[in-house]
Amino acid sequence: MREIGSEFCLSEIESVKTSNVLFWASHSNFVFSGRTAIETVLRNEKNIKKAMLPSYCCDSMIEPFRQAKIEVCFYPVYFDKSITVKIDIPNDVDCLLWCNYFGFEVSMPDIGAFKERGGIVIEDITHSFLSLKQFHELSDYLVASLRKWEPVLCGGCFVSRKSTKVDFKLDQPPEIFLSTKMEAMKMKSQYLSGTSDIDKNTFLNAFSESNEWLAENYSGLTIDEYSKQILLNADYQKQRNIRINNARILYEGLESNQDISFLFPIHRMDCPLFIPIIIANGKRDVIRKKMIDNQIYCPVHWPHPNAECQSNLYELELSLICDQRYNEDDMQRIVEVLNN
16 A cells, blocks of 8 residues: 655656646746745835735744745635635735645636735645646736645746846755755655655654754755756646546545535636545544545644734635546545545
């Protein structure tokens, strides 16, 4: 029984040149992480004093605003039969952060008046990275973390859709970070293939160490060359097809499960990062533990951030794995564990 989920292991660099997904690649907009991408935008927009963020988000999205000493407030995002987003932008807000969720379609509310008075819109396209519709036309900047999609050591990107050029200088990440992450990915590959007598805790600790370093040291760094080549040569169309096919198996297999609701109806799916499900009645963590016992490691999005933002999704949501590492048999195993 093979593991499903958790960190990517080491992968060969493919030789498929991509042009349609990485529409921004020629502009050298790769950075170290999603946090670095947001930080770079905020350094370029020096007049932002107050920003409005979604109440359902990762703390890493809030952190660059804190570091820039920008006041933040939150617009409600929560679950009520489906995902619900309400935006009422106060007059003193200069910047709106819009977040796509999981690679499903979410319409942006009417923010025309905000744009007309000079408001800046940053759109986090991390979850819509492989979607056919990656972003909304009213967005001024696009930012993304790419580590969720590919077996990279680090990686983020940003795009300016304004005519002004983003002026920045970024340093290379330190070799100790890159070598620690590379070694962790290599050990996981050996562990999963059964070719080496590796203690699982060894590479889990190495992953934890590198992720903790990244969280604290993202500022002013660019992407490493290895990760850049992975991103420039990935077969994104193949990955899209696998993810969509895997997602359909999960939807069909779980549609009659009384404990589970889907955060999105399947017809709103573009290209999923995960399949977010809602598990009510306090059962989410119990079911997640059951899946871990069966070597299926599904993340929660997200741990409640260290900020004054509220959403019932922090306690209800579980993200089912559907990525390109896995096949139809793996999806059926997830369905069986959840339905038994």
